[in-house]
Amino acid sequence: MNPATKKKIGIGVGAVVALLGIALAVFLLKRQELLQYALREVKAKVEKKYPVTLTLGPARFTDLNTVRIDGVTLVPTGQDTLLQARRINASISLKTLFARRPVFSDLQIDSARVTAQKTATTNNYAFFFAKKKPTVKRDTTQGANYGLLLNQLLETAFDNVPGEADFRSFLVTYRSPEHNATLTMPRFAIEDGDLTGQLTADIDSVVNTFGLQGHIEPGDYALDAKVYGLEGRPVVLPYVQRRYGARVQFDTVRVSLSDKDLDDDQLTVRGTAWARNFVVNHPKLADHDVRFPRSGIDYVLTLGKAYGAVEKGTKVTLNQMEFFPEVSVRKLPRQQRVMSEANGVESPDEMLAGLQVKANIVSGETKANDFFSALPQGMFSTLEGTQGEGTLTYRLLADLDMNQLDSLKFSSSLTGKNFRLTRFGREDLSKLNTPFEYTAYNDKGDSIKTFQVGPPNPKFVPFDQVAPYLKYAILTAEDPRFFTHKGFMAKAFVKSIIQNIKEKRFARGGSTISMQLVKNVFLTRQKTVTRKIEEALIVWLIENTRVATKERMMEVYLNIIEWGPKIYGVKEAAQFYFSKEPNELNLSESLYLASIIPRPKRYRLGFNNYGEMRRSARYFHRLIAQLMARKGYISQAEYEGLGYSVNFSNPSRMGFVPRPDTTRTVVAADSAQYQPLNLIDLLGGGADEGVNTNTPAEEGGAAPAQAPTKN
Incomplete structure (x- = not known):
């Protein structure tokens, strides 16, 4: 290459470089x-x-x-x-x-x-939510469409997730008259859909430090995320603690959304939610922590117009036990909601007005030991360590229509197959068959007295040494089918639910003698949800594995229940009120003792200051006696000869004073504190219901095969 050519090339390259520059x-x-x-x-x-x-x-x-x-x-x-x-x-x-x-x-x-x-009058963020808040056009006569609302929320959230993001040293503070929150996030990153982060949250003085890991696919509306406590500490939910007085915490929670499908204004979502060491503590639930070591749900949920459902395909897992729930909740349109005394609804705006609930929950056939290990820790403390053989299956059916409350259907059953207990837990349920030490407590949980239940105690009364009048009166008033049922009265329980819903309070119970016995012998006096559930399971075990005979259960019951202030057992009761032995009690005295079992501390409730029976007490005595006569427990002559008085051995000890006017033997009734029973309801009810629970009594029929017989 000659010099001229090289020069031209150099000039050309230089020009290109210059042009590129x-x-x-x-x-x-x-x-x-x-x-x-x-x-x-x-x-x-x-x-x-x-x-x-x-x-x-x-x-x-x-x-x-x-x-x-x-x-x-x-x-x-x-x-x-x-x-x-x-x-x-x-x-x-x-x-x-x-x-x-x-x-x-x-x-x-x-x-x-x-x-x-946020202050009482303004805040510096409302404008953002006012613009972004999804709105759902809905027919107000049909109620809100929760499916459309959730769909908009999901789409808004997923559509605004950045493809790649890295937040460092992020601080969020919130101040209002009601709440204070500080969120410190050293780092949060999204890379190729993978989520990683760490967060310290101080919300209303509840401090949590937790990590976040997961994966998100915004285009598919799919999410799989795990939240877990750091530094060996659990994550405590702050809002429920302040709002409801409950402590809810977990070590790890994993949540996924795998699919959503909007069809005809109904949204169906599928996914999973799992928790490790999920703990709930609330005084109405239990007096201690209720712990679920490993629990989860594979869910199929549908939301629509005033409607929500847990659909078929959902599975709830507690350790090794699986449940398959199908539950639907619907709120009828306002104009279709019925208001009447029959359902206790006074306004169409009440929470229960127009409510319809259906539930069908069944468990898989579960090995006995897997069943006991699946029980939440702290909910069944008496049974912890219990073991057995065979399998157990649980099923619950419910159908509630507030427009037709009396049509309520409810059943809860546990079925065993080749089931038997091989080891008792903390409490030996078989102690019912031998002398044991019993401690009576008051409603505050304070111990009142401790005594032996059995022959070593001179105040112990064998079953056959209790007057038949008293046995029959208690059975008629408390539990007519005690000797034939398996621990529960289904119809009585349903009627109790109906009345409690109508009156919006716990106005009516449905406890059998078996349930009262278990409550007194094995459980605390605290009125919590878990104690009631534990009571039901222990009753089922005793009744279905024949831990004790019915006669022995009734015998223990008679010797431990309270019959007045610090008066425990039938012998103390007979002596305190009548200076008699239990086998010497007559019909009137037995009816009185049966009447005070539900309210032993109000043993004077049916009498005025002069010891004269009020109308409500006379009504109860005649009613129970009438039912006893109809079932052949007493003769018709004994019923017709029943008087309207009870002769206490020491009226002054009862707090009664002599009446100055001796010509007057009966005073007008004062039933303000003693609600009269509904005679029509009592005589026309089902065949397994008692009276003292304010439930219909057993209709006719002969005495049960194992029932007490007259001496």
Whole structure:
């Protein structure tokens, strides 16, 4: 190559380099100009949409397509600053930038501060939710469409998830008259859909430090995320603790959403939720922690117009035990809600008005030991360590229509197959068959007295040494089918639910003698939900494995129940009130003792100050005697000869005083404190219901095969 050629090539290369340099300079200048334009557009769009001032600091490219903005603030009009960020880095598509439609990605925010404040009259963040809050057009006569609402919430949340993001040193504070919250996030990142982060949350003085891991696919509306406590500490839910007085915590929770399908205004979502060491503590639930070591749900949920359902395909797991629930809840349109005394609804706006609930929950056939290990810790403390053979299956059916409350259907059953107990837990249920030490407690949990239940105690009375009158009176008033049922009175329980719903309180019980016995012998006096559930399971075990005979159960019951202040057992009762032995009690005395079992501390309730029986007490005595005569427990002559008085051996000890006017033997009734029973209800009810529970009594029939016989 000659020198002239080399020179020409050099000139050409130089020209190309120069042109490229000029082009690059123009590109960089134009790129920076377009960036400023894009940021002005962002600022104008935000300020047009919201009543705020958005300030963006100096912006520049740090490489070919990465933008750095030093300083961002967002100040609502007339309010304090809501957002500050020291630096934001983001990638920008040059193609979209030159097309003047910039698309940012790979968002990185460093040292951001969100400060939300609320006073009694205003706040600095409401504008954002007012604009973003999804609205659902609905027919107000049919109720809210929860399916459409949830669908909009899900789509709004998923559609605003950035593809790539990295938040560092992020601080969120919230201050209001009701709540204070501080959230500190050292780092949270989204990379190729993978979520990682750490957060310290101080909400109303409840402090949690937890980690977050998971994966999200915004386009598919799919999420799988795990939240777990750090530093060996559980995560405690703050709101429920302050609002409901309950402590709810967990070590790890994993939640997934795998699918959502909106069809004909009904949304169906599928996914899972699992928890490890999920703990609930509330005084009405239990007096200690209730712990679920490993529990979860594979859910299929449907939401629609005033409707929600747990669909077929849902599975709930407690350790090795599986349940398959199908539950639906519907709220009828306002104009279709029935208000009447029959359902206790006074206004169509009441929570229960027009409510319809259906439930069908069945467990898989479960090995006995898997069943006992699946019981939540702290809910069945008496049974902890219990073992058995065979299998158990549980089923619950319920159908409630508040427009037709009396049509309520409810059944709860546990079925055993080749089932037997091989080991008792903390309490030996078989102690009912031998002398044992019993401690009586008051409603506050204080011990009153301790005594032996059995022959070693001179006050113990064998079953056959109790007057038949008293046995029959108690059976008629408390539990007519005690000697034939398996521990429960289904019809009585349903009627109790109906009345309690009508009166919006626990106005009526449905306890059998078996349930009262278990409550007294094995459980505390605390009135909690878990104690009632534990009571039912122990009753089932005793009755279905024949731990004790019915006669022995009745014998123990008669010797431990309270019959008045610090009066325990039938012998003390017979001597205190009548100075008699239990086998010497007559019909009137037996009816009185049966009447005070539900309210032993109010043993004077049926009498005035002169010891004269009030009308309500006379009514009870005649009613029970009539039912006893109809079933052949007493003769018709004994019923007809029943008087209206009870002769106490020491009236002054009862607090009665002599009546100055001896010509008057009966005074007008004062039943303000003793609600009369409904005679029609009592005589026309089902065949397994008692009287003292304010439930219908057994209708006719001969005495049970194992019932007590006259001496």
